[in-house]
Amino acid sequence: MxxxxxxxxxxxxxxxxxxxxxxxxxxxxxxxxxxxxxxxxxxxxxxxxxxxxxxxxxxxxxxxxxxxxxxxxxxxxxxxxxxxxxxxxxxxxxxxxxxxxxxxxxxxxxxxxxxxxxxxxxxxxxxxxxxxxxxxxxxxxxxxxxxxxxxxxxxxRQLQTLIVSVLAIVLIVGSILILIASRYLVNPLKKLTLATEKLARGNFNVNVNVNNKDELGKLAESFNHMAGELKQLEQMRQDFVSNVSHEIQSPLTSIRGFSKALRGADIAEVDRVKYLEIIERESERLSRLSENLLKLASLESEHHPFHPTIYDLDEQLRRIVVFYEPQWSMKELDMDLALPRVKIFADSDQLSQVWINVIGNAIKFTSTGGHIYIKLVPLRDRVQIWIQDNGIGIPIDEQVRIFDRFYKVDQARQRDSGSGLGLAIVRKIIDMHDGSIEVQSEVGKGTLFLIVLPTTHSPTKKS
CATH class of the missing domain: 3.30.450 (Beta-Lactamase)
Incomplete structure (x- = not known):
């Protein structure tokens, strides 16, 4: 063969x-x-x-x-x-x-x-x-x-010989041209083969330069696009490993340091209790990180449980606000609710996670005596959820990245002990419900999250 x-x-x-x-x-x-x-x-x-x-x-x-x-x-x-x-x-x-x-x-x-x-x-x-x-x-x-x-x-016979000679010349010249043309046709495939071998060895900095505008050119263009996507995916994987390592290393360092300090025989009772509280808080931080990682991985899989039901969205938001009452009461925040009755067909547990993250962030990054406004705007077959605060705000150049995994706004990084996975989980859940989420923010004036969800049909998600 x-x-x-x-x-x-x-x-x-x-x-x-x-x-x-x-x-x-x-x-x-x-x-x-x-x-x-x-x-x-x-x-x-x-x-x-x-x-x-x-x-x-x-x-x-x-x-x-x-x-x-x-x-x-x-x-x-x-x-x-x-x-x-x-x-x-x-x-x-x-x-x-x-x-x-x-x-x-x-x-x-x-x-x-x-x-x-x-x-x-x-x-x-x-x-x-x-x-x-x-x-x-x-x-x-x-x-x-x-x-x-x-x-x-x-x-x-001379005439026959002439005709045969002409056809033989055509055959020879045609064969030579075919040899040249075939090499021209096969060369792009050779380039693709070499690039594929490099890609298989983990080298994602490959680019096939083919000037053809035909099917081979489209194939090379698709290959370059695939190589770019794989390179970006590899970079995301490396960033993910780096971020996870950083998020795990920080609490582990604290736990290890304070554990060594507790070995001292002459440590005061007050300091011992303080160190134990820090160790407990860092352990909870590790637990939340692990829980969020598992939750995000589960959401991105095709076998994540998804059980939509018809329920009152306004009542769910009120329960979340009540759940956070100790936090916003301690900061003397003004909670303004405009929640007309709205029924929605969605997964209640998953949307509950959305409200916990978004409302929790609004409370966390709003200064004492601030204002938080939550309202529902029913439309014909969709509903808008407005969650607005007058907190520290988010810089414009960082708003497009707040839904990335492990990304934290610099101002928030100083005050937030979270893992940077909350909004990534929020966007994934909203995407699963065929909804959308937008953010509008100005530093020093506050942030608005506008979430739109369908109300009358089943979200497109494999169960």
């Missing part, structure tokens, strides 16, 4: 060319013969008419000698003369391939008709079968003059 694509392409093209030549040769011979035969026949008729004209003008006493003389002057043609009784005048030359003249054909010409015959059943050989008959009148006698070609076998 031939494994080289280049060789297969070349052999395929050559097979096509050879097959084309084998088919084209008889067709070319046929049409070439037809053209030559038609030309010969026209010339023979012209020669016959010239002889008739000369005979009428000269009125030779011996017409046979006159025709025989014309025969010697025109080596490409042979002449045969018949009298009014249909008998040949003189001996008919015995020439190989000379067509036989039928008595019916002679009689037809003696009646004043012009006779033409053409046999193309045998290429080239059929040229010698061409014959024409013209009526000839000298004095009061009627004659029939028949003319046919006189192509020798040597001339015929």
């Amino acid at each position: 031939i494994k080289s694509l280049y060789l297969r392409v070349v052999l395929t093209f050559l097979a096509i060319v050879v097959a084309s030549v084998l088919v084209a040769f008889p067709l070319a011979m046929y049409f070439f013969t037809n053209m030559i035969s038609t030309q010969f026949q026209s010339e023979m008729l012209a020669v016959g008419r010239q002889i008739v004209t000369l005979s009428n003008e000269v009125q030779p006493k011996n017409l046979y000698s006159f025709v025989a003389g014309s025969n010697r002057l025109n080596e490409n043609y042979l002449f045969t003369l018949f009298d009014s009784n249909g008998e040949p005048l003189g001996q008919i030359p015995n020439v190989k391939g000379r067509p036989r003249i039928q008595s019916s054909e002679v009689a037809d010409v003696l009646k004043g008709h012009i006779y033409k015959s053409l046999d193309l059943s045998a290429p080239l050989r059929g040229i010698n079968s061409i014959k024409v008959g013209v009526p000839l009148i000298v004095g009061d006698q009627s004659y029939a003059l028949f003319i046919h070609t006189n192509i020798t076998d040597a001339a015929r």
